[in-house]
Amino acid sequence: MGFLEWHERPELGAEAAVQGGGPTLVAAFEGWNDAGDAATTAVEHLWETWQAVTLASIDPEEFYDFTASRPTARTGGGSGRTIDWPANELGWATPPGTNGVVLLRGVEPQLRWRTFCDEVLGAASDVCCEQILTVGALLADVPHTRPTPVFGTSDDVGLRERMAFERSEYQGPTGIVGVLGVESTSRGIPAAALWAAVPSYAPSAPSPKAAGALVRRITSLLGTVVDTSSLDAATISYEHQLGQLVAEDDATLGYVQLLERQHDAADRGTAGAVPDSDEWLDEVERFLRDQ
Numbered sequence: 654m655g656f657l658e659w660h661e662r663p664e665l666g667a668e669a670a671v672q673g674g675g676p677t678l679v680a681a682f683e684g685w686n687d688a689g690d691a692a693t694t695a696v697e698h699l700w701e702t703w704q705a706v707t708l709a710s711i712d713p714e715e716f717y718d719f720t721a722s723r724p725t726a727r728t729g730g731g732s733g734r735t736i737d738w739p740a741n742e743l744g745w746a747t748p749p750g751t752n753g754v755v756l757l758r759g760v761e762p763q764l765r766w767r768t769f770c771d772e773v774l775g776a777a778s779d780v781c782c783e784q785i786l787t788v789g790a791l792l793a794d795v796p797h798t799r800p801t802p803v804f805g806t807s808d809d810v811g812l813r814e815r816m817a818f819e820r821s822e823y824q825g826p827t828g829i830v831g832v833l834g835v836e837s838t839s840r841g842i843p844a845a846a847l848w849a850a851v852p853s854y855a856p857s858a859p860s861p862k863a864a865g866a867l868v869r870r871i872t873s874l875l876g877t878v879v880d881t882s883s884l885d886a887a888t889i890s891y892e893h894q895l896g897q898l899v900a901e902d903d904a905t906l907g908y909v910q911l912l913e914r915q916h917d918a919a920d921r922g923t924a925g926a927v928p929d930s931d932e933w934l935d936e937v938e939r940f941l942r943d944q
Contacts, residue, residue, distance in 0.1 A: 656712040657772045663708060663745040663753060663780055675783035676745075676753035677875060680773070684761035685828040689851035689860030691790035694884075695867035696758050702879050705744030705756050709776055713738045716762035716769050743776055748877040755780060761829045769829070770836040777842060784812065785837045785844040786871065787830035790863055793850035796912040797895045801866035807845035808838055816874055818845055847871065854905055855895055861887035 663676075679699070681692035699705070722739045741759030748754060755777065762769050777785060795802060805818035813820060830846060837844040847870060849863040865884035872879050899905050 655772060655775070656715055656768070657709050657776055658712065659709045660707050661745070663706075663755075674752045675781040676755050677751070678755040678757060678773075678777045678782045678785045679788060679871060680757035680759070680785065680830070680833065681788040682759045682761040682829050686761070686789035686791070686830050688790040688792045688856065689858060689863055691849050691851055691860045691863035691867060692788040693758060694859065694861065694864035695788060695849075695871065696756055698864065698868055698881075698884060699746070699754075699871065699879060700744050700756050700758060703746035703748050703754070703756075705746040705754075708743045708745045708755065708780070710743070711741040711759075711769070711772050713740065713762075716764050717760075718763045721763055722760060741773075743773075745780075748872075748875070748879065750877040751875050752783075753780075754875065755782060766829060766832050767836070770833050773833060774837055774840055774842065777837075778840075782842060785834070785842055786874065787834055787844065787846045788848075788867055788871065789828070789830050789846060790849045790851050790860070790867070792853040792856055794912055794915075795850045795852055796909050796916060797852045797855065797862065797892055797899075798909070798913060799916045801860075801863045802850040803847065803866050803870045804850075805845055805847045805870075807843070808834075809843040809845065812843050812845045816845060821846075847874075852895070854899075854908065858891070858895065861891050 679696060681687065681696040683690070683693050687693050717739050719739075724736050724738045726734050726736055728734060739760040739762075741757065741762075744756040744758070746754045746756060757773065793802070805816055806821040807813045807816065807818045808820060812818060834844040834846055847867060849860075849867045851860045851863050861884045865881050865888055868879060868881055868884065899909050
């Protein structure tokens with residue numbers, strides 16, 4: 654018996670058949686690989702802006718230790734109390750310029766990861782997904798006053814060339830995004846991972862700035878666009894509040910100024926450029942090991 658409940662099946666349409674391509678699955682999970690809530694915020698923004706329709710959900714019963722990922726109770730507006738369980742939902746959207754996008758918003762499970770990946774990849778196959786893009790965020794030595802670095806990796810040669818990604822040589826502990834990527838590749842579905850860097854001195858602050866950087870990179874890779882004005886407005890507030898907090902502590906202020914000088918020295922003459930890919934690959938690997 655499977656744990657995936659279908660609510661609706663997408664209509665892939667004639668365009669996909671003519672172009673010979675399938676949808677892309679874009680997945681993000683709360684938890685281990687979601688510094689500053691940036692990855693899940695990015696996918697949630699795409700879901701809401703593209704008005705994604707829920708395709709399927711995964712029964713949480715077999716995949717969570719509910720003493721670690723506790724369900725929450727809320728009032729039901731006069732109809733009693735309701736329990737919200739850790740959710741993993743797949744949604745369908747058809748942004749312009751694409752063959753459709755399947756969005757997965759979820760919570761990293763604690764149990765039965767291989768079975769969990771079976772359910773996700775089974776759904777991806779059912780809707781003819783041609784590639785999978787997992788999205789994550791890490792804590793790194795970056796200043797909040799500069800553009801958010803975004804870095805991608807893939808084991809698939811075709812995706813690396815098309816997306817200008819690197820191949821990761823990382824060995825060590827991994828999260829569900831790493832397992833999902835490997836399982837996808839083993840089944841013949843090319844997979845890639847996209848990472849955004851969040852300031853390490855603000856580990857608990859949600860980062861709309863990193864989320865916005867991920868959204869822009871995702872849509873660029875998909876060949877489409879999306880309105881990011883709400884994330885941009887939230888970024889102004891985020892930078893202002895962090896600036897105030899940093900200014901109150903001389904040690905943190907000095908550290909941020911050092912990061913700014915390092916960033917500017919690396920990017921001098923190429924304002925806004927992404928730092929050297931090897932450096933960010935090292936940051937990703939260091940973050941995973943530290944976690």
